[in-house]
Amino acid sequence: AQSVTQLGSHVSVSEGALVLLRCNYSSSVPPYLFWYVQYPNQGLQLLLKYTSAATLVKGINGFEAEFKKSETSFHLTKPSAHMSDAAEYFCAVSPQGGSEKLVFGKGTKLTVNP
Amino acid sequence: KAGVTQTPRYLIKTRGQQVTLSCSPISGHRSVSWYQQTPGQGLQFLFEYFSETQRNKGNFPGRFSGRQFSNSRSEMNVSTLELGDSALYLCASSHGNRGTDTQYFGPGTRLTVL
Numbered sequence: 001a002q003s004v005t006q007l008g009s010h011v012s013v014s015e016g017a018l019v020l021l022r023c024n025y026s027s028s029v030p031p032y033l034f035w036y037v038q039y040p041n042q043g044l045q046l047l048l049k050y051t052s053a054a055t056l057v058k059g060i061n062g063f064e065a066e067f068k069k070s071e072t073s074f075h076l077t078k079p080s081a082h083m084s085d086a087a088e089y090f091c092a093v094s095p096q097g098g099s100e101k102l103v104f105g106k107g108t109k110l111t112v113n114p
Numbered sequence: 115k116a117g118v119t120q121t122p123r124y125l126i127k128t129r130g131q132q133v134t135l136s137c138s139p140i141s142g143h144r145s146v147s148w149y150q151q152t153p154g155q156g157l158q159f160l161f162e163y164f165s166e167t168q169r170n171k172g173n174f175p176g177r178f179s180g181r182q183f184s185n186s187r188s189e190m191n192v193s194t195l196e197l198g199d200s201a202l203y204l205c206a207s208s209h210g211n212r213g214t215d216t217q218y219f220g221p222g223t224r225l226t227v228l
Contacts, residue, residue, distance in 0.1 A: 032214070043118070043204055043219035051214060090157065100147050100208055100217060101170045104157035 006105035019078040023091030118220035137205035145210030146188035151202040
């Protein structure tokens with residue numbers, strides 16, 4: 001069975017600072033991994049996904065994530081935070097060659113301070 | 115291309131009633147998945163429909179059911195509502211290629227049970 005752990009339910013950074021949101025996964029089979037963002041009163045928007053190609057994945061809005069099998073991690077980073085990045089971020093996993101079922105972490109709420 | 119639409123956006127029901135939520139996927143998508151989002155449990159997978167057949171199911175009681183029509187539109191029904199069913203219900207659509215495709219989420223239906 002797959003599971004996802006997001007370390008830190010709340011992260012606060014200053015505008016222009018590095019954003020680092022942590023995600024560790026557990027999967028009995030090689031996984032697909034995803035990061036989604038949710039703005040207030042909206043659905044989820046895909047930021048990026050790892051599907052066993054390059055381990056460094058670049059997404060939208062300047063975000064990227066690196067798949068590290070040895071650490072079972074898929075941390076999300078952005079070099080310089082913008083005020084518009086304030087939102088809740090979810091890491092998710094699904095089994096490769098498996099299904100549309102996504103298992104989500106509990107989410108990390110990012111606050112960006114001016 | 116129109117995104118995933120969900121109707122209604124907001125619903126207020128009382129305990130014991132039943133409710134039907136609707137999801138229209140992106141044109142050409144054959145898979146529709148449903149998720150429940152609550153502050154306590156986070157995002158949880160309910161079920162997935164592909165070509166009018168339930169392909170995956172999460173761990174929810176039988177009060178939660180769904181169906182998909184030939185045009186890929188999907189409905190989910192919750193019978194005998196309980197206070198704990200208050201949540202944001204999200205649907206997502208994709209081409210349904212066993213997890214390799216991006217899932218696109220709708221804005222959700224906010225259900226409040228009084």
